[in-house]
Amino acid sequence: YYEQIKQSERLKTTGQLAAALAHEIRNPLTVVKGFLQLYEKDTAYSADAKRHFRLMIDELNIAEEVLSQFLSIAKPNRNAVTETVNVRSVLQSVVDLLQSYGFFRDNKIELKVMEDCFIAVNNIEIKQMLVNIIKNAIEASKIGDSVIVTAERKKDFVEIKVTDFGDGMSEEEVKSLGTPFYSLKSKGTGLGMMICFNIAAKYNGTIDFHSKKGEGTTVTIRFP
Ligand code: ADP
Numbered sequence: 001y002y003e004q005i006k007q008s009e010r011l012k013t014t015g016q017l018a019a020a021l022a023h024e025i026r027n028p029l030t031v032v033k034g035f036l037q038l039y040e041k042d043t044a045y046s047a048d049a050k051r052h053f054r055l056m057i058d059e060l061n062i063a064e065e066v067l068s069q070f071l072s073i074a075k076p077n078r079n080a081v082t083e084t085v086n087v088r089s090v091l092q093s094v095v096d097l098l099q100s101y102g103f104f105r106d107n108k109i110e111l112k113v114m115e116d117c118f119i120a121v122n123n124i125e126i127k128q129m130l131v132n133i134i135k136n137a138i139e140a141s142k143i144g145d146s147v148i149v150t151a152e153r154k155k156d157f158v159e160i161k162v163t164d165f166g167d168g169m170s171e172e173e174v175k176s177l178g179t180p181f182y183s184l185k186s187k188g189t190g191l192g193m194m195i196c197f198n199i200a201a202k203y204n205g206t207i208d209f210h211s212k213k214g215e216g217t218t219v220t221i222r223f224p
C-alpha cells in the first residue's frame with residue numbers, strides 16, 4: 001500500500017500522467033514513421049504501395065503534431081523564465097521561420113514594425129503563440145494573399161495585430177476558439193488556439209478576434 005502511494009506520487013497530477021502517456025506514444029510513432037519513410041524510397045515496392053506509405057506518413061505526422069501540441073498543454077514549462085523580450089525581434093524571427101510555410105500557396109507575410117516594443121514574457125512561449133496565430137492566418141488565406149503583422153507601443157500595453165484576408169469566421173466560430181480539438185481543417189489539431197490563450201493568460205495578455213466570414217480576420221494581441 002505504501003509502495004502504491006509512492007508510485008502515485010510520482011505521477012502526481014493528471015497533467016503529468018497525460019504528458020507521460022503522450023511521450024510513450026510518440027516514441028513508437030517515430031519508429032514506425034522512420035521505416036515507412038525508408039519503404040517509400042525502396043524501389044522494391046509498387047507505386048500503389050508507395051502511395052499507401054505516403055498516406056500513412058501523413059497521418060502519423062498529424063498524430064505527432066497533436067501529441068506535441070497536447071504535450072505543451074498537459075505539461076507547460078513551469079520553469080519558463082520571464083524575461084524582457086523585444087517584440088520586434090521575436091516577430092522578425094517568427095516571420096522568417098514561417099515565410100517558407102506560405103511559399104507553396106504564394107502567401108507572403110508582411111511585417112510592419114517601426115519601433116522596439118518590450119514585454120515581460122518567456123521568449124519561447126511568446127514565439128509558440130505567434131507561430132500558431134500567424135500559421136492560422138496563412139492557412140485561412142487565399143492563394144497569393146498577404147498576411148500583415150504589425151506591432152505598436154500603446155499607453156499601457158504592446159499591441160500586435162495579425163491580419164489576413166481569407167476565410168474569416170462567424171460569431172459562433174469565434175466563440176469556439178480555444179475549445180480543445182475544435183478545428184474546421186481536415187488536417188488540423190484544434191489545439192493551437194488553446195495553447196495561445198493559455199500563454200496569453202499566463203502573462204496577463206489578451207487575444208481578440210475581429211472577423212467576417214469570407215473577408216478575413218484580424219487578431220489583436222495585447223501584452224502589458
Ligand atoms: P487548427 O489550426 O489545428 O485547426 P486552431 O486552434 O489553431 O486549430 O484553430 C481552430 C480553428 O479556428 C481553425 O480550424 C479555424 O477554423 C479557425 N481559425 C483560427 N484562426 C483563423 C483565421 N485567422 N481565419 C479563419 N479561421 C481561423
Ligand code: MG
Nearest residue numbers: 132136192193
Ligand atoms: Mg492552428
